[in-house]
Amino acid sequence: MVCLFVLSAFYLFHQFSKGLDERSDKELIAEEFQWIEYLESAVANGTAYILRTGEVSISPVNAPVNPYPIISNVSGDNFQKRPDVSYRELRQVVPIQNIPYQIIIRKSQEQKSALVAGFTQIIILVFAILFLTALIFNWLISRRLWAPFQRSLHKIRTAELDKMKATRFEETNTTEFNELNASLNYMADKIYRDYVNMKEFTENAAHEMQTPIAVIQSKLELLLQDTNLTAEQTESVVQATGSLTRLAKLNEGLLFLAKIENNQYTSTHPVNISDTCQKYLSLFSELIKNKDLVVETFFEESFETMIHPLLADSLITNLLGNAVKYNYNGGVIKISTTKNKLEISNTSRLPAIESANLFKRFGMVRERSAESNGLGLAIVKKIADVNALDIAYSFNNGFHTFTITPKQSK
């Protein structure tokens, strides 16, 4: 566009300059005519006429006659005056009463330069304004035109799997966008359906596993009652029971996660998390005592948040349970709450947790002991997410710390 502007500006300037030249040429010719007429009468009196002024020079010469006047641009070197000013010059040798006279008429281009300068200024101004308005209009129009697209883009960017059902790309006035939005709607529907299917599958699979687990567990329990079992056989049964318990807990965890995702736990009133911590500290007192753990609590202020009591319980049992489970004998657990922060830290022989796997389902199974089912922190994260809480992990001076804060509203 800039190119086009420059080109058209050049063209306009050229035309204008040509127009100006033509006009001054006509003037020159008209003036020449007047001079010739005047010379005819002046020379008829028998006098040789010589005139030299700044603009006109007339003198008889010995030169062939020109049939046409020659008009050209010259800089003002011939006529001493001002060398920087250019002139339009008409030069012709005309026979007057059979004597060839050279007529040179000059017109200062100063006026023209001024005109050109003025004109250029105007042109530049006009074009600048034109350019700017074009830009602004362009921007306005494209903004209007692309608004539906931007809306769709925003929706795609902010889309969340579990809220995909509500994600709709509405009709617009543009066919192309309608096509795009229709495809996006189709895609969103499909993603949501797949997501629901997957979720339901997990839920159903976990649910269907409950009964076989119950059967196996009851059979193992009966088997254990058999007094004829050898020590080795008993050992096998106990190990199988242990693994089965783990499987049952894993299943329970998966079902629990599915329920949280289905928003089956909505908060109705605030829960005092500090109280929940205290409740589970006394509940876990046996484990804490057994491991000789030192518990330091700093309940400066109560940390209250809107959360379903069951989720609050699960949040704290998981965090506190981990703090006990992964601690060493004689280790330390620190719990502190302020008005908007809960911090649980514990000592452990385990190295810092890799943040990439931290809250992933089964992300840590390989690193942790056999007692872990790999869901604890995923549940914690999920609970935090659905209750507008942020959870952060840090590792400092041998202390693994989990910090829960209310989500910063953006």
Add this chain to the structure above:
Amino acid sequence: MVNCSMKILVIEDEAGLRESIQKYLGYQGYICETANDFISAKEKIAQFAYDCIVVDIGLPHGSGIDLVKELKWMESKAGIIIISAKNSLEDKITGLESGSDDYLTKPFHLSELNARITAILRRRNFGGSKKIQFNELELDPEGKTVKMGEKTIDLTDKEYLLLEYFISNNRRVLTKAAIAEHVWGDEYVKVGDYDFIYTHIKNLRKKLIDAGGNDYIKTVHGSGYKLSDH
């Protein structure tokens, strides 16, 4: 034992689980009948009187909840325990509101089911004593106290719960997981550390022996503990 000749009906469609329950309850001296679907269960309920009914919610041809309602409508005196794979709060509330006395989520320990049946039967034993008699020991579930003859044995809450659990599952091997879940709750099973149980059982045994009683509680090597009266 008080529970001799108590009649129990187990309504469960899963054959494996049904047979396990029947066997375990049989060990503990109960007369145990079974039904495997809604229709046969309904027939049995209509024909016979039971002291306790264990009913699964998801049955072929009908829901266990409807059976519970039916029993209530019949003004049955039977204690009712629902066993279900559903473990949400709502399911439990629905179950208990329909008139059942207890709700147990699958999978469960047979010893746990047995302990709950025993507790319900004891609570429903309107005519007789609500106390638990085991040889020279007498347990009072309401006051959570234990007497040996005239002498009261001073037990902590947990020790009392342990003893009661052992007595209702007399002669059965109890795994540490089952004990932890019954006495300390589900959260302990999640942490998966049962070492602390040993201390409590040691203290309980010591208190019983110090009071002049027999050492009923035996360690079953590698698997758990067992109360034995002989």
